[in-house]
Amino acid sequence: MHELSIAVELVRMIREELRAHPEARLKTAHVCLGALRQVERTTLQFCFEATIRDTALAGAQLSIEPVEAAARCRQCGLEFAVEDKWFECPRCAAIDADLLRGDELRLTSLDIEAVTTEAGAGTKESRTCLPADKLSNCE
Ligand SMILES: [Zn+2]
Numbered sequence: 001m002h003e004l005s006i007a008v009e010l011v012r013m014i015r016e017e018l019r020a021h022p023e024a025r026l027k028t029a030h031v032c033l034g035a036l037r038q039v040e041r042t043t044l045q046f047c048f049e050a051t052i053r054d055t056a057l058a059g060a061q062l063s064i065e066p067v068e069a070a071a072r073c074r075q076c077g078l079e080f081a082v083e084d085k086w087f088e089c090p091r092c093a094a095i096d097a098d099l100l101r102g103d104e105l106r107l108t109s110l111d112i113e114a115v116t117t118e119a120g121a122g123t124k125e126s127r128t129c130l131p132a133d134k135l136s137n138c139e
Pocket of ligand 1: 073074075076077078089090091092093094
């Protein structure tokens with residue numbers, strides 16, 4: 001299944017990121033999902049949960065931010081929404097446009113909860129947003 005392989009890849013990237021934060025527990029992983037990916041959001045969430053079940057990441061949420069696809073015409077510069085990978089400029093009918101967004105599937109940030117074991121401190125809740133730009137695209 002398409003969504004399952006994506007979920008497995010996301011979990012691999014998340015584990016890689018969390019290696020630098022061994023004391024942290026993952027609360028939420030945020031991803032951007034382009035419309036052209038043809039990924040069913042609820043299916044991806046289901047696959048993500050299935051992938052992390054019985055692991056240290058169990059209970060973490062996957063937050064998916066949908067990204068509408070858009071392209072810019074190279075002939076007239078018009079920016080327009082697209083629904084599939086073949087697009088024609090609605091103004092000048094040129095079939096010469098650059099896709100601006102909509103093809104991404106990217107891990108953007110991780111909300112983690114730091115667990116400290118100092119005497120009396122117990123569990124310290126802290127939301128940390130890990131920087132996203134160094135995270136690579138899936139596939
Ligand atoms: Zn045009």
